Every structure is written in structure tokens, then in C-alpha cells.
Amino acid sequence: MEKAKKVAIVTHVNADPDALSSACALHELVHSLNKEASIEVLVPEGIGSECKYIYVTCQKMNIKMDVIKKYHQIEDRAPCDVCIVLDTASLEQLRLLKNYVLKCDTIIIIDHHQFQDIGPLIKDRQVIYIGDGQSYSSTAEIVFEMLMKYNLSLNNIREIAEILLAGVLWDTKRFQRITRNTFHVVASMIDYGANYEEALKLIATERPSSNRIARIKCIFRHRGFKVRIKNSDIFIAISNVGAYESDCASTLITIGYDISFVITEDESLKAIRIVYRGREDVINSLNIDIYNEFVKKLIEVFGGGGGGHKAAGGAILRTYNIKQVVDQIIKILNSISEIGILEFVENKT
Ligand SMILES: [Mn+2]
Structure with a gap:
């Protein structure tokens, strides 16, 4: 790192507060270790609206962030x-930056997800992996611990600790989902000057009306099923939307499903995106692993890649046929249910 001349810090597609705050913090870490290197933060496709204030904070620190929307923006850049x-968690999440990253001499992956396919896919390169997939609930926690380890006196450490705290708040859904390190690291962030109320404000969002419409469509289009796993009735929803698929998946859980799958056609990739959510208590008590029991099987059939946790994650599938994917999920449900599957049917008046 001390010898590098050109460093790229890359996040997943449509960076969320965890990814963007980690990228900015790491920019400052690398810069303090190596004043000569040119460092750029690259985000594929876009930055989520929930990142608006973190983005502004990073800009104030003079961090150069580049949103890469088209290939020509990176085609001619030197590796x-x-x-x-x-x-x-998955190479697919780098979208149009995937090949650019694969041209790097050394690739460092910093991630907290439980299921990853990114490491083994990168061959013939020096790959360093940081994060064990279970000790941290966000990348921001790992990055903050790295800052602590180097014991650097960064002059904007208070701002950095605060945006990283915002990243933790986002990924843990304000501490609803934590791991054993979370509170320990958060206490340390607060020691370094991060303010909890200010961090909450950094991720405040107003939902645009397109989001509301996507959630309404999500409900209209969904199919509901009952299966039995380990003697318990499990309610499963499958839906499709053009955008906001994570919100759609969470909405289906909120109305009472235990597991939801939401499918989206990705026009630019000519592929299908799928996200899943599960009710944490049900997933844990029945020890259901949605990624391995469903998503991995879909990847085996259609190709692609994915990543996530037991109860939340997603994948890209190499098909452009929603119906095929739905049929395949139903097939998997059938094979694991102890009573076959029952679909909820209602007549509309
Ligand atoms: Mn994250």
C-alpha cells in the first residue's frame, strides 16, 4: 500500500451508506499511509438517496468520488x-467496474457478508481478504477497526467516525441486527467524537412517490404460498417490481410473510436480479438458510452470482425470463416442504 501509485476504492452497485462511508474513511486511511498515491473512489451506477448527506460530508473532505454509469468512463483508464x-459479496455487484477491478495487480476485499463468491473467482492476482463473514454487522465497523489499528492522527477523525456510525446504523437497521462486535466498535466511534443524533440525521430520507408506487405494485403482483418446514407453517411471497426491490421484499415481510423473494429484470445486464428477505426469528428458530437452500440452487440452474446473509441478500441470475425463475423457486419450495405447497388464492370483488 505504501508503494502503490494508483489506488481505486470500489463499492458495490448503488452504494449504500455502509459502502460509501467505508469508501471515504478508507480514502483518508490510504492517503495518510501514502501521500504520493492518486486515490479515487469509484461507485458503479449510482449513489442511493439515503447517502445524500454522507456524500456531501465526503465532498467537504475533498474526497474525489466518481459515479461510473457508462463503460466509456473507465475504458481508457490505466489499471x-x-x-x-x-x-x-459478489463480483456481479461491481457491474461495469468488474473488469476494471480484475485488471488490478492487488485486490483487497473488505466485507462483512456471510456468503461471498468474490474471493475464489479472482485468480492470478494477489487477493487479500479482510472480514470473516460473521463478526461484523457492517463494513464500516471493519474499516473503523483498521483506522484504530494504524493509530493515525487524522485531523478529520470525528467526521469519519460519524459517517461510519451512520453506515453501521444503516446496515443494522438502527441496531436491530447486530453481531458481537457492533456495540464495542460503536462505543469507540463515539469516543472519537461521533454524535449519535447527527449520524441518524445523515441517513434520514424522504421516500419519493415512485417508491410508494413500487411497493403498491409489489403487493398487487405478489403470489403467496404456505409450506411446512420442520413441522412449522412458513409463509412465502414471490413478487416482481421494476425498481426498489429491497423495499418490496421488506414490505412483504412487514405484512406477515416469513420469507420473500423479489425479482427484477435488469435491462442493462439482460439478466434477472433477485433479492430475498426473511424474518430473523423464524429463520433462526428453524435454522433456515435462504441463500444456500434457495438462491444458490437458482444460481446452479441459471448461472450468475450472489451474496448476503441468512436472512437478507440477493443475486444476479443469467436468464431474462421471470416466469422461469418463479417456476424454479416453486419447484424448490415443493422439494423442501413436508406437505407440498399451498398457494393463497382470493377472488377480487
Ligand atoms: Mn454493508
Whole structure:
């Protein structure tokens, strides 16, 4: 790192607060270790609206962030010595930056997800992996511990600790989902000057009306099923929307499903995106692993890649046929249910 001339810090597609705050913090870490290197933060496709205030904070720190929307923006760029990939469980999540990252001499992956396919896919390169998939609930926690380890006196450490705290708040859903390190690291962030109320404000969002419409469509289009696993009735929803698929998946859980799958056609990739959510208590008590029991099987059939946790995650599937994917999920449900599957049917008046 001390010798690198050109360093790229890359996040997953549509960076969320965890990814973006980690990228900015790491920019400052790398800069303090190596004043000569040119460092750029690259985000594929876009930055989520929930990142608006974190983005502004990073800009104030003079961090150069580049949103890469088209291939021509990176086609002619010289490859980097070091690429640091953040908060990304699958190579597919790098989208149009995938090949750019694969050209790097050294690739450092910093991530907290439980299921990853990113490491083994990168061959013939020096790959350093940081994060064990279970000790941290966000990438921000891992990055903050790295800052602590180097014991650097960064002059903007208070701002950095605060945006990283915002990243933790986002990924843990304000501490609803934590791991054993979370509170320990958060206490340390507060010691370094991060303010909890201010961090909450950093991720405040107003939902645009397109989000509301997507959630309404999600409900209209969904199919509901009952299966039995380990003698318990499990309610499962499958739906499809053009955007906001994570919100759709969470909405289906909120109305009472135990597991939800939401499918989206990805026009630019000519592929299908799928996200899943599960009710944490049900997933844990029945020891259901949605990624391995469903998503991995879909990847085996259609190709692609994915990542996530037991109760939340997603994948890209190499097909462009929603119906095939739905049929395949139903097939998997059938094979694991002890009573076959029952679909909820209602007549509309
Ligand atoms: Mn994350």
C-alpha cells in the first residue's frame, strides 16, 4: 500500500451508506499511509438517496468520488496497482467496474457478508481478504477497526467516525441486527467524537412517490404460498417490481410473510436480479438458510452470482425470463416442504 501509485476504492452497485462511508474513511486511511498515491473512489451506477448527506460530508473532505454509469468512463483508464473492493459479496455487484477491478495487480476485499463468491473467482492476482463473514454487522465497523489499528492522527477523525456510525446504523437497521462486535466498535466511534443524533440525521430520507408506487405494485403482483418446514407453517411471497426491490421484499415481510423473494429484470445486464428477505426469528428458530437452500440452487440452474446473509441478500441470475425463475423457486419450495405447497388464492370483488 505504501508503494502503490494508483489506488481505486470500489463499492458495490448503488452504494449504500455502509459502502460509501467505508469508501471515504478508507480514502483518508490510504492517503495518510501514502501521500504520493492518486486515490479515487469509484461507485458503479449510482449513489442511493439515503447517502445524500454522507456524500456531501465526503465532498467537504475533498474526497474525489466518481459515479461510473457508462463503460466509456473507465475504458481508457490505466489499471490501478491496488483495488480495494468494499461491502461487496459478489463480483456481479461491481457491474461495469468488474473488469476494471480484475485488471488490478492487488485486490483487497473488505466485507462483512456471510456468503461471498468474490474471493475464489479472482485468480492470478494477489487477493487479500479482510472480514470473516460473521463478526461484523457492517463494513464500516471493519474499516473503523483498521483506522484504530494504524493509530493515525487524522485531523478529520470525528467526521469519519460519524459517517461510519451512520453506515453501521444503516446496515443494522438502527441496531436491530447486530453481531458481537457492533456495540464495542460503536462505543469507540463515539469516543472519537461521533454524535449519535447527527449520524441518524445523515441517513434520514424522504421516500419519493415512485417508491410508494413500487411497493403498491409489489403487493398487487405478489403470489403467496404456505409450506411446512420442520413441522412449522412458513409463509412465502414471490413478487416482481421494476425498481426498489429491497423495499418490496421488506414490505412483504412487514405484512406477515416469513420469507420473500423479489425479482427484477435488469435491462442493462439482460439478466434477472433477485433479492430475498426473511424474518430473523423464524429463520433462526428453524435454522433456515435462504441463500444456500434457495438462491444458490437458482444460481446452479441459471448461472450468475450472489451474496448476503441468512436472512437478507440477493443475486444476479443469467436468464431474462421471470416466469422461469418463479417456476424454479416453486419447484424448490415443493422439494423442501413436508406437505407440498399451498398457494393463497382470493377472488377480487
Ligand atoms: Mn454493508
